[in-house]
Amino acid sequence: MNDEQMTVIMPLIMYGGEAKSSAIEAISAAKAGDFDLADARIKAASDAIVNAHHGQTELLTKAANGEDVPLSIYMVHAQDHLMTGIAFVDLAKEIIALYKVIKEK
Incomplete structure (x- = not known):
């Protein structure tokens, strides 16, 4: 894992957590x-x-172009954070909609 790869992976972790x-x-x-x-x-x-x-997308583009994108624990962790973040956002939207319905009644 080199510095260039980490500069892509760390924002995935950060933004997924955010x-x-x-x-x-x-x-x-x-x-x-x-x-x-x-x-x-x-x-x-x-x-x-x-x-x-x-x-x-940057990582996927590199892989699609035949560049080596090594799999590491950092990459797994980054993808986990991103997927969890996406799931939470989707779920939060539904929960907020339910709270709005409850508030109207």
């Missing part, structure tokens, strides 16, 4: 009835996912 944290904050805001904050935190989470996808 997405998850922002999604959890969005759920908490919705639970408290602050849907403006919930929407803002979902936007932040979604932006983090987009930023992470840039790095992931």
